[in-house]
Amino acid sequence: MAGELVATQDCSSCPIRHRAVCARCDEDELSKLNAIKFYKTYPAGQTIAMRGDALNIVASVVAGTATLERVIEDGRTQMVGLLLPSDFIGRPGRATLQYDVTAVSDVTLCCFQRKPFEALLVDVPHLQQRLLEMALDELDAARDWMLLLGRKTAREKIASLLMLIAKRTVHPDGKVMGDTTRLELPISRETMANFLGLTIETVSRQFTGLRKDGVIELDGNRIVRIPDLEGLLVETGDDSDGGTLF
Amino acid sequence: MAGELVATQDCSSCPIRHRAVCARCDEDELSKLNAIKFYKTYPAGQTIAMRGDALNIVASVVAGTATLERVIEDGRTQMVGLLLPSDFIGRPGRATLQYDVTAVSDVTLCCFQRKPFEALLVDVPHLQQRLLEMALDELDAARDWMLLLGRKTAREKIASLLMLIAKRTVHPDGKVMGDTTRLELPISRETMANFLGLTIETVSRQFTGLRKDGVIELDGNRIVRIPDLEGLLVETGDDSDGGTLF
DNA sequence: GCAATCCCTTGATCTGGGTCAATGCACGGT
DNA sequence: ACCGTGCATTGACCCAGATCAAGGGATTGC
Known part of the structure; x- marks a missing residue:
């Protein structure tokens, strides 16, 4: 080590x-x-x-x-x-x-x-x-993650990941999401792909897809803005109980 | 309850x-x-x-x-x-x-x-x-299972499932697999599908595929015989450390 | 004996996402 | 300025597995 x-x-x-x-x-x-x-x-x-x-x-x-x-x-x-x-x-x-x-x-x-x-x-x-x-x-x-890996579409996977990062992102003011819609992705496309059981190409395509549909805005490739959180939740097919994925 | x-x-x-x-x-x-x-x-x-x-x-x-x-x-x-x-x-x-x-x-x-x-x-x-x-x-x-859901092919999934059941099957004599190659599947095709993140049709097709390739024999649809365990392991792409999936 | 179920299999077709390949940056080094 | 290297994006194509649809036994109840 x-x-x-x-x-x-x-x-x-x-x-x-x-x-x-x-x-x-x-x-x-x-x-x-x-x-x-x-x-x-x-x-x-x-x-x-x-x-x-x-x-x-x-x-x-x-x-x-x-x-x-x-x-x-x-x-x-x-x-x-x-x-x-x-x-x-x-x-x-x-x-x-x-x-x-x-x-x-x-x-x-x-x-x-x-x-x-x-x-x-x-x-x-x-x-x-x-x-x-x-x-x-x-x-x-891990079990929520299994649901994601086994049954969700690529787009739903990305949306779930964004929600997860949002929930775990602590802003300088100490608050957690909700107040801000700006996320810094802590991981690369490849890492996301390995997280979600996808290829990096599919991850990339989904990001551009979400951008073209106006669900997210991209600033560089590590900063994501989500104007309408509800819209993303609809994409997610989110169980809305929030799940426990981290 | x-x-x-x-x-x-x-x-x-x-x-x-x-x-x-x-x-x-x-x-x-x-x-x-x-x-x-x-x-x-x-x-x-x-x-x-x-x-x-x-x-x-x-x-x-x-x-x-x-x-x-x-x-x-x-x-x-x-x-x-x-x-x-x-x-x-x-x-x-x-x-x-x-x-x-x-x-x-x-x-x-x-x-x-x-x-x-x-x-x-x-x-x-x-x-x-x-x-x-x-x-x-x-x-x-759960984590081994995530690898299965995210990265394994349908055939590998089925093979992994069979290995898992084999490992957990306790025979009347108290021994666990190895000695016998005959398994009773405790679950239906649908349950397997939900386990593996597949559809029941794919599960069914994989079973017939494995049978036609001579890797397994079916007796009814709950009894499986595996003449060559090694052959199945090759199919599995099994990490061979056995994993910890149950 | 005959429906009615249940579960499974099989076939035909479609499609989401993988694969392969090219291009586009942003960067650090020389 | 110029390359090299490491991500990320985009396009063209393909295929594993999903979807839709049709039977095929078993078992159960009448």
């Missing part, structure tokens, strides 16, 4: 506190977490870990975007997880990794040594509980 | 003990589990629970096959979970159900009241741990 060691910081300032493992810890527990914690950064494009690697850390994403991918020998690739800030990597009780983990943008991870982390789990029940909650959330997300 | 109440049995004889929640319990813990436990059966085809239902139990599948499905308004259906004996339904901390649960064959569930079950989790850490393990297993399975 490559990546540059950055610094050991105090967990109380950990940017992921709001959603990740340390959110409910008291001072004592925090100091224990701090003792086994360190930060690493990876440049965009770098492989963070490969399928089959022994994984002796667990980590939270602090900044940037990473992906989990399954690859068949012939090169076909399916993304199986999109890791945005506050998402968790790795699992207690599993020594080896099932997927390739890749940094899509520059990524900062908040890492914990796996062994002592697991030991801590035994002492701190609410950590275990938090991990279970996160695993169940991921499971729900 | 319909279903006929069967009997309250002693947990030590619970057929799911080997994989489900009570596997590591001592006598005291077992008696606590027994206090909140009861069995229910559902006839084939019956809806066990609908998306949005308040779910005040959790349960293990003791016998039979059930499915978890996500349905879009226009009728498109994607199965997101296949529940075979020893699989677990429901989740602590979630009051409502995200998916439709349907009995495919006659199903017997070993049910626990959700509230007291959750209370028990707090007292019995290894139960919590077991649930986390199961959730992570399901997550791995």
Whole structure:
């Protein structure tokens, strides 16, 4: 596992506190977490870990975007997880990794040594509980994603992806979407294709299609404006309960 | 939630003990589990629970096959979970159900009241741990499934499904596949289609295709014989690490 | 024995999205 | 300024799998 060691910081300032493992810890527990914690950064494009690697850390994403991918020998690739800030990597009780983990943008991870982390789990029940909650959330997300992969059309897939990114985009003012209709796509066309089970050509065509139909506006190829969110939802065939896809 | 109440049995004889929640319990813990436990059966085809239902139990599948499905308004259906004996339904901390649960064959569930079950989790850490393990297993399975849905061809999908059923089929002698090449499919063509993100016509055609190519033999439409397991694996493009799809 | 279902198969045809190939940028390096 | 390299777009064509439609057994009830 490559990546540059950055610094050991105090967990109380950990940017992921709001959603990740340390959110409910008291001072004592925090100091224990701090003792086994360190930060690493990876440049965009770098492989963070490969399928089959022994994984002796667990980590939270602090900044940037990473992906989990399954690859068949012939090169076909399916993304199986999109890791945005506050998402968790790795699992207690599993020594080896099932997927390739890749940094899509520059990524900062908040890492914990796996062994002592697991030991801590035994002492701190609410950590275990938090991990279970996160695993169940991921499971729900994975299942919504399965609906998308198995039954949605290319256009619906793109629309769902845009909605997903919108929901997970935190604007400088701290608000989440709704107020703004401007999105920065954190991933390339290829990454989207691997996410959606499409080819990059189809992704590209769908974007131009949506643009020509006036559903979205493109500014460069990473900025999307969605004037009429409702219109997009209609495209999505969205279950409107919002789903749990991240 | 319909279903006929069967009997309250002693947990030590619970057929799911080997994989489900009570596997590591001592006598005291077992008696606590027994206090909140009861069995229910559902006839084939019956809806066990609908998306949005308040779910005040959790349960293990003791016998039979059930499915978890996500349905879009226009009728498109994607199965997101296949529940075979020893699989677990429901989740602590979630009051409502995200998916439709349907009995495919006659199903017997070993049910626990959700509230007291959750209370028990707090007292019995290894139960919590077991649930986390199961959730992570399901997550791995879901992710393999995503690869299947997003990137595999119809034939590969069928082959993967057959392998999956083979792995989960327990023969009367207690052995799992390998020794036998004869499978009983627990699900209909339609259910398979919803599993694989295909139409029933395509599923049917793939079965005849595999038969004509000599890869499988059909006896009726629920019995499959696979003379050459290797041949099927070649079809599958199987990652050969076996994957974790159930 | 005869409908009526249910589930499955098979055929004919269509089409969404894949494949192959060319072109268009935006960039960093020399 | 000029290339090279890495995305993204666009076009032409094709094909796996969907769709539409017609039977083909089993099983059940009358």
